[in-house]
Amino acid sequence: MSMTLGRFLPLGAPLALLAFAFPVVAQQPASSGGALPTVSAPTGGEVTQIVVSGGNRSLFKIAVAPIAGDASVSTTVVDTSSRDFTLSSIFQVLDPKSFTANLAAEGTGIEPSSWRNIGAEGVVKGMSAMRGSNVHLELRLFVVSRGAEAVLKKEYDVPPGGVRGAVHQFDNEVVKWFTGTAGSFGSRLVFSATTGRGQKGVFQIDSDGQGLARLPAASNVALAPAVGPGGAVYYSGGLPDGSYALFKVGNPAAVLKNAGLIFGVAFGGGKMALVVSQNGQSDIFVGSPDGSGMAKVTGGGLNTHPAFGPGGQLAYVSNSGGNPQIYVDKKRVSWRGTYNMAPAWCNDPEGTRILFMGRDGATWDIFSVDPGGNAASMKRLTQDQGSNTYPACSPDGRMVAFFSTRGGLYTSNVQGMNQQKISTASGESLRWEGN
Numbered sequence: 001m002s003m004t005l006g007r008f009l010p011l012g013a014p015l016a017l018l019a020f021a022f023p024v025v026a027q028q029p030a031s032s033g034g035a036l037p038t039v040s041a042p043t044g045g046e047v048t049q050i051v052v053s054g055g056n057r058s059l060f061k062i063a064v065a066p067i068a069g070d071a072s073v074s075t076t077v078v079d080t081s082s083r084d085f086t087l088s089s090i091f092q093v094l095d096p097k098s099f100t101a102n103l104a105a106e107g108t109g110i111e112p113s114s115w116r117n118i119g120a121e122g123v124v125k126g127m128s129a130m131r132g133s134n135v136h137l138e139l140r141l142f143v144v145s146r147g148a149e150a151v152l153k154k155e156y157d158v159p160p161g162g163v164r165g166a167v168h169q170f171d172n173e174v175v176k177w178f179t180g181t182a183g184s185f186g187s188r189l190v191f192s193a194t195t196g197r198g199q200k201g202v203f204q205i206d207s208d209g210q211g212l213a214r215l216p217a218a219s220n221v222a223l224a225p226a227v228g229p230g231g232a233v234y235y236s237g238g239l240p241d242g243s244y245a246l247f248k249v250g251n252p253a254a255v256l257k258n259a260g261l262i263f264g265v266a267f268g269g270g271k272m273a274l275v276v277s278q279n280g281q282s283d284i285f286v287g288s289p290d291g292s293g294m295a296k297v298t299g300g301g302l303n304t305h306p307a308f309g310p311g312g313q314l315a316y317v318s319n320s321g322g323n324p325q326i327y328v329d330k331k332r333v334s335w336r337g338t339y340n341m342a343p344a345w346c347n348d349p350e351g352t353r354i355l356f357m358g359r360d361g362a363t364w365d366i367f368s369v370d371p372g373g374n375a376a377s378m379k380r381l382t383q384d385q386g387s388n389t390y391p392a393c394s395p396d397g398r399m400v401a402f403f404s405t406r407g408g409l410y411t412s413n414v415q416g417m418n419q420q421k422i423s424t425a426s427g428e429s430l431r432w433e434g435n
Contacts, residue, residue, distance in 0.1 A: 034336040037367070037380050059092040060178055062122040063115060065103060066096075069128035073135060073163055080167040081124055083208050084185040087420055088398060089413035090175060094120055109150075110142045120144055124174070128163075135160055139170045141177060152177050164210070175396075181349070184394040187434055189401055189409075190215075190225040190233055191390070193427030202235050202249065207394065207401075207432075209409065209422030218252045224275075227433040228267045229289050236263045246274065256291055268308025273297075273316075275304050284316055298330075307343050309371065315343040315354055326356050326369065333373035334358075340367070345435065346393035346400065348414045355381075355391040355400060363387040366402050366416065381416030390427075395434035403427060 064081045066074045078096075085091035101114035108127050115123050126139040134157045141152035152173060156166035168186030175183035187207045195201040195214075202225045205212045215225075219237030223244075228234050233249040244263055246256035256262060256274070263282075264275030272289045275282055284303050287294035298318060305317045315328045317340070326334035326343045334340045339359035346353045346368065353368040364387045370377035382388040386405035393400055393414070401411045401422075408424040 034375065037336065037378050038383060060090060060121050061094055061119050062091045062124065062174075063094045063096075063099060063118070063120040064124045065099065065101075067126040067128060067139070068108060070130075070135075073128040073137070076163045077126065077128075077137075077139070077167050080164050080208070081171055084168065084171040084183070085174075087208060087411055087418075087422070088175060088183060088185075089418040090179065090398070091122075094118065108138070108140060109148055110144070112142075112144050112147055115142075115144050122174070122178070124170075131157060134158060135163055137163065137166050139167070141174050168208075179349075181396055184396040184399065184432075184434065187395060187432065189392060189430055189432050190227060191403075191425075191427040191430040192223050192225055192235070193425070195220075202233065203425065203427065204233070205409070205423060205425060207399070207411075212423060212425055215249045217249065218247050218254075222247070224264045224429045226265045226267060226431050228265075228272070231433070234265050234267075236265065264304055264306060266306040266308055269312035271308065271312065273306035273308065273314060275306060284314070286314065305342050307345055309345045309354075310347055310352060313371065315345065315371075317341050317343065326354060328354070328371055328373070331373060333371060334369055334378070335373065335375040336378050337367075342390050342429075344391050344393050344432075345371075346414055347395075347397035347435075349397060350414075352397075353379075353414065355393055357389045357391060357402075363405075364389050366391045366400070368414065379415070381412060381414075382419075385419075390430040392430040392432040393435050394432055397435075401430060401432060403430065 062085055064078050067077050082093050085093050098118045100118060101111060108125050110123050121144055123142040129136045137156040139154050140150040143151050154170050158166045165186055171185045172183040188204050190204045192200050192202055199220045200222055202215045202217050202222045204215055215233060221238035223236040225233050225235040235247055236244050237247040238244055244261045245254035246262050246265060248255050261277035262274055266273040267289060271286055274285045276285055281300050282302050282304060283296050283298045284306050285294040286297050301318060301320045303316055303318045307315045313328050317324050318327050321332055323338050324341055325332055326340050337358040340356050342357045344355045346355050352371055354371055355368050357364045358367050365383060366381040366388050368379045388402050388404045391400055391402045399411050400414055403426050404410050408421055408426055410419050410421050412419040
């Protein structure tokens with residue numbers, strides 16, 4: 001992909017554009033818009049009910065038992081599944097100390113009464129064995145009310161380092177069995193973070209907080225990553241001449257050349273959106289992922305943070321109405337608060353929402369709003385918990401990730417409950433692959 005979109009502005013002049021794109025260091029804006037919503041009860045507490053087909057119910061109580069075979073594999077299975085199920089806000093993972101079943105006598109099966117007595121509704125069991133250089137893994141889900149026959153059986157043959165990935169796949173199937181929609185365990189998030197004075201890099205991390213890694217970048221100022229076709233990670237990178245261009249991880253050359261300042265990209269619905277500065281303004285261009293057919297879809301001012309919705313809708317931030325607010329296809333949808341940024345679509349089981357960060361006094365918090373822009377639909381996910389920024393939503397719409405000054409990367413459900421710290425990593429421009 002190589003293209004030119006008109007005449008671009010060199011980086012040296014529009015410092016305000018970068019402040020607008022990364023507003024944590026921006027100045028306090030003038031007042032406009034209604035007050036942000038508040039909650040009377042603290043956010044981040046335990047989840048007691050979940051949404052399932054046909055209505056609501058209490059959390060599923062699930063036991064993850066040690067599996068037969070290699071002890072280290074068993075530990076990985078138990079730790080990974082327990083973590084996945086805890087983060088999901090769907091299950092209550094039972095304490096292994098409460099298990100009364102004779103695990104050795106049960107083997108890979110269950111005696112339902114032993115699990116019913118401790119309140120378990122579901123039980124995960126299995127076994128592992130070496131097959132050549134691979135680990136053969138058999139995992140089973142039992143539903144206690146269904147008796148001693150497993151309702152879900154899966155087998156995996158993976159290298160020793162692939163056990164966690166196989167467990168994530170199985171856990172996604174468990175979620176699907178209970179709710180009708182597979183989970184998003186094992187997916188990854190990408191973000192940018194400061195790596196030194198005046199330097200930024202691109203990072204990835206697994207959805208459970210494991211596997212933090214810095215990705216190779218052709219520039220020592222790498223911003224605003226996004227996952228594109230084939231799982232490739234794209235980012236905006238600074239060039240020696242002071243301009244910015246679009247890069248792809250693994251490619252040392254810019255994939256979008258001769259562009260003055262590109263500091264944002266998004267993919268979705270077979271399209272690509274770019275944030276491009278020109279003549280002191282920033283606009284969003286939309287076209288094909290290969291860079292062809294790019295057309296401007298905003299009308300001047302400062303427009304940033306594009307994000308595609310499930311139906312191809314484009315959410316973004318614009319100051320065309322005065323202060324930065326959330327827009328969807330040129331229609332303003334955030335009507336409360338004076339400074340709202342970084343939209344992310346979330347296909348919540350209760351209905352599609354747009355997550356964003358909003359300035360609340362001296363701090364930032366996470367909010368959501370209906371894509372139609374109903375002011376009464378705005379909800380708060382964080383409150384009185386430090387500053388919380390750059391929300392991202394899991395592909396299944398059940399989990400929200402965000403950075404917090406409480407000390408790193410957090411996840412919660414879409415109501416802001418069950419907040420869990422998954423990593424000490426902190427940064428900006430968080431994106432969840434697959435959404």
